[in-house]
Amino acid sequence: MSNLVNFVKTGKKIVGAAINYKAVIKKKNLLKPDKPIFFLKPTSSYITEGQSIKVPEDFEITQEVELGVIIGKTCKKVPESEAMSYVGGYCLALDMTAMSELKNARQCGFPWALAKSFDTACPVSRFIKLEEIPDPHNIEIWSKVNGKLKQKANTNDFLFNIPQLISYYSKNITLEEGDLIVTGTPPGECKKLAREKGGPWCIGKGFDTSCPVSRFITLEEIKDPHNIEIWCKVNGKLRQSGNTNDLIFDISQLISYITKYMTLEPNDLLLTGTPPGNLPVDKGDLIEAGIGDIINLRFEVE
Known part of the structure; x- marks a missing residue:
């Protein structure tokens, strides 16, 4: 209580x-x-x-x-x-x-x-x-x-x-x-x-498991967040590939606009958008994603 x-x-x-x-x-x-x-x-x-x-x-x-x-x-x-x-x-x-x-x-x-x-x-x-x-x-x-x-x-x-x-x-x-x-x-x-x-x-x-994430990546590991390759594979086949230099609104613009209306607090997560190629996945699929050669992650779909 x-x-x-x-x-x-x-x-x-x-x-x-x-x-x-x-x-x-x-x-x-x-x-x-x-x-x-x-x-x-x-x-x-x-x-x-x-x-x-x-x-x-x-x-x-x-x-x-x-x-x-x-x-x-x-x-x-x-x-x-x-x-x-x-x-x-x-x-x-x-x-x-x-x-x-x-x-x-x-x-x-x-x-x-x-x-x-x-x-x-x-x-x-x-x-x-x-x-x-x-x-x-x-x-x-x-x-x-x-x-x-x-x-x-x-x-x-x-x-x-x-x-x-x-x-x-x-x-x-x-x-x-x-x-x-x-x-x-x-x-x-x-x-x-x-x-x-x-x-x-x-x-x-917003459903459960709708936001799989990697480990924490330090600032030193990503020198320029506006010029990195991100990619996604499903069952080994490349689905998405893009560079953050293609963002319409960069990170500074996103933070500035959002905080004009909403308070961002320590440990809040800001997702910056996804490149084209986001197609449906099915149960049993294996999703792999990465940031260049800095990090990659794997999640199974149940």
Whole structure:
């Protein structure tokens, strides 16, 4: 319990449910999704009461009030019938969203990451004990801006309930103690967005084992990171080969742009993009990859 009280400091990820109120689907005339839609927010977006929400320059942001579910113990592939036993507590959360960036991303078919992940984009309440909310599927949540009611709804209007969310997420992503699930926001007075193409890429990029990495490589081993060969083979056949001198945005530009909106912390990993040739792999395949003759790694696909 003591660790969960400090979920803001101990949790590793924030998983957000999108379009999870029936009233939202009705109001926006959306097609009902057949499985939960979700996105990820970094824990660097947390703030707690007493801190201020900071609007990045040129951003247009809106508030989205949500019930937060805090995972009490690590879980993977949890059946719905057991899911509530993995809930350690709750919180109230605001999923602050940069609607200007969200709209642009949707129009281009890009991920929503920046719109959901800027610093201060996840204000949360204190930890709420299980006994304080006996039935999380029948509570009212609301938000006001400058004293004016903007959102009000009951969680009995969830499209996917908490066991369904936990079961679906844990099928693909390991949920760990202190992780937060924000369960979606009800309709309210927000700027209406066009129904554009594109959405979050989270399941495509965030499933377990989706980021195999090599050992740590020292600065001395890579004298010029903007002029190195990287390659990838599958079953011994070369699939990808490129030089980082072909990067559209170099490392300095990436770090500068990202840190304009998001705090990068020690040991964070920045992936700089991949050269052409990324084709499907199958179970039983052997993937090999390398940086010139500096390092190579091997992973089997199961």
